[in-house]
Amino acid sequence: MNKPKAEKQNREPDTDVVNKNINLEIKLLLEAIYQKYGYDFRNYGQAHIKRRVLHRLSGSNLKNISELIHEVIYNDSFIKLILEDLSITVTEMFRDPTFYKRLREEIIPLLKTYPYLKIWHAGCSTGQEVYSMAIILKEEKLFERTQIYATDFNQLALKKAREGIYPIDKIKEYTRNYQRAGGKNAFSDYYTAKYESVILDSSLKKNIVFAEHNLVTDNVFAEVNLVICRNVLIYFNKELQERVLSLFEQSLMPGGYLCLGSKESLRFSSAYKHFQEIDDKEKIYKKNFYLR
Amino acid sequence: MEYSAIVIGASAGGLNALKTILTGLDAEFSIPLLVTQHISAHSDNYMTVHLNSLCKMTVKEADEKEKIEKGKAYFAPPNFHMLVEEDYSISLSVEDKVNYARPSIDIMFETAAFAYGNRLIGIILTGANNDGAKGLKTIKEHGGLTIVQDPTTAEVDTMPRSAIDLFRPHYVLKLESIAELLNEINRKNKYRDPRIH
Numbered sequence: 065m066n067k068p069k070a071e072k073q074n075r076e077p078d079t080d081v082v083n084k085n086i087n088l089e090i091k092l093l094l095e096a097i098y099q100k101y102g103y104d105f106r107n108y109g110q111a112h113i114k115r116r117v118l119h120r121l122s123g124s125n126l127k128n129i130s131e132l133i134h135e136v137i138y139n140d141s142f143i144k145l146i147l148e149d150l151s152i153t154v155t156e157m158f159r160d161p162t163f164y165k166r167l168r169e170e171i172i173p174l175l176k177t178y179p180y181l182k183i184w185h186a187g188c189s190t191g192q193e194v195y196s197m198a199i200i201l202k203e204e205k206l207f208e209r210t211q212i213y214a215t216d217f218n219q220l221a222l223k224k225a226r227e228g229i230y231p232i233d234k235i236k237e238y239t240r241n242y243q244r245a246g247g248k249n250a251f252s253d254y255y256t257a258k259y260e261s262v263i264l265d266s267s268l269k270k271n272i273v274f275a276e277h278n279l280v281t282d283n284v285f286a287e288v289n290l291v292i293c294r295n296v297l298i299y300f301n302k303e304l305q306e307r308v309l310s311l312f313e314q315s316l317m318p319g320g321y322l323c324l325g326s327k328e329s330l331r332f333s334s335a336y337k338h339f340q341e342i343d344d345k346e347k348i349y350k351k352n353f354y355l356r
Numbered sequence: 357m358e359y360s361a362i363v364i365g366a367s368a369g370g371l372n373a374l375k376t377i378l379t380g381l382d383a384e385f386s387i388p389l390l391v392t393q394h395i396s397a398h399s400d401n402y403m404t405v406h407l408n409s410l411c412k413m414t415v416k417e418a419d420e421k422e423k424i425e426k427g428k429a430y431f432a433p434p435n436f437h438m439l440v441e442e443d444y445s446i447s448l449s450v451e452d453k454v455n456y457a458r459p460s461i462d463i464m465f466e467t468a469a470f471a472y473g474n475r476l477i478g479i480i481l482t483g484a485n486n487d488g489a490k491g492l493k494t495i496k497e498h499g500g501l502t503i504v505q506d507p508t509t510a511e512v513d514t515m516p517r518s519a520i521d522l523f524r525p526h527y528v529l530k531l532e533s534i535a536e537l538l539n540e541i542n543r544k545n546k547y548r549d550p551r552i553h
């Protein structure tokens with residue numbers, strides 16, 4: 065077997081130092097963003113942050129992250145780019161159809177017993193998740209008695225969410241998801257196609273309030289029966305996950321439900337003791353009735 | 357050199373290739389493995405369950421924020437990128453596809469290179485695109501050991517060839533020899549990194 069070539073030993077000796085410097089600069093960058101603009105990324109998963117920052121750097125003509133910090137402080141339009149880099153808004157309608165099926169079949173019937181319903185979609189991105197919920201509620205004849213709060217800290221995403229206009233090339237996937245999720249009608253009942261876009265039926269927007277809310281820095285704003293927060297916690301470190309999960313716990317009425325993303329879990333958090341696991345795979349939890 | 361982790365990227369034909377390597381590892385193999393295998397977004401956990409039943413080491417789908425432990429193989433879940441944190445835990449992400457893939461090999465390689473530096477081994481196996489080539493080069497630049505499956509022995513040779521076209525990896529080997537080399541490294545590996553348990 066060949067021995068590794070000599071170049072292995074001659075590796076640049078200073079990659080460790082370079083890496084440490086980069087980490088220091090990123091720390092300073094996040095501190096600058098927080099101090100100047102109030103967005104707090106200091107407890108986000110660092111691998112993701114670093115990747116995105118280095119990506120932004122390599123696509124610019126700045127020499128290093130320190131120069132990027134300068135831009136962030138002195139150039140108000142630059143921060144918008146950075147905020148877009150750091151918040152991942154990828155989403156789809158009826159993402160994880162089995163989750164929506166379970167929700168429709170198991171949870172909605174229980175929620176029907178309430179005269180009035182409040183739902184919070186936290187980290188709703190461009191709105192697809194919220195409209196998926198609206199469609200289910202409509203088909204289950206619950207929409208008229210429901211108030212949905214849909215929040216995100218990304219204003220650009222919220223703007224798109226309010227519009228409810230999506231690229232037409234996504235419709236095939238959305239339709240398939242809708243059907244797998246147990247949809248009762250034709251998915252085309254809910255949109256009109258125009259040029260390269262589909263416009264969602266405006267009646268779906270009726271009981272939805274889209275609002276800016278930052279899970280890291282803002283607090284409880286309503287008491288709700290159902291919290292949906294999917295694929296947001298994966299971007300937070302453990303400490304921040306703790307904070308946000310306790311925020312959800314405080315926002316939920318006794319007997320209310322919490323739904324997380326397929327790869328997120330309540331199990332290892334201190335909020336877990338206030339909940340009962342309803343579905344381990346679809347990550348559905350029910351808040352206990354008894355008082356703490 | 358002591359190695360703390362091995363990252364493997366595979367695409368078309370990967371399941372068989374991974375089977376050959378993983379079942380070829382010694383019972384006492386302890387260096388953790390992180391695997392990104394391109395897979396359809398809607399697939400279940402068949403692959404990890406199957407490999408786990410065949411292998412001596414624990415093979416599992418990675419959970420988010422899971423600590424990377426000795427003697428385990430972690431697979432990126434379908435439809436999620438797998439990232440390595442510098443505290444040796446795993447993060448998942450749903451961001452856009454990279455090289456038409458989610459999970460993407462480049463993302464895992466690149467973040468693992470930052471986390472492990474020269475204590476990392478990177479391996480590219482069979483596949484029909486060029487994901488992983490850039491990331492493997494990054495691993496080499498950080499002083500890690502790089503291995504590419506010999507394209508003439510690969511079920512689909514595009515992925516190994518893209519890596520070799522981009523830079524010169526330390527080893528180009530057939531699957532059986534990769535397993536043999538890893539065993540040899542594992543035996544020599546004193547593996548006393550106090551930061552990993």
Ligand SMILES: C[S@@+](CC[C@H](N)C(=O)[O-])C[C@H]1O[C@@H](n2cnc3c(N)ncnc32)[C@H](O)[C@@H]1O
Pocket residue numbers: 151152153154155156159186187188189190193215216217218221277278279280281293294295296299325450
């Ligand atoms: C990957 S998307 C998830 C969208 C949707 N829930 C889904 O699962 O398809 C993550 C969203 O979380 C939002 N987000 C990230 N950090 C946030 C914070 N601190 N407060 C509120 N929203 C946040 C991002 O702007 C983004 O829209």
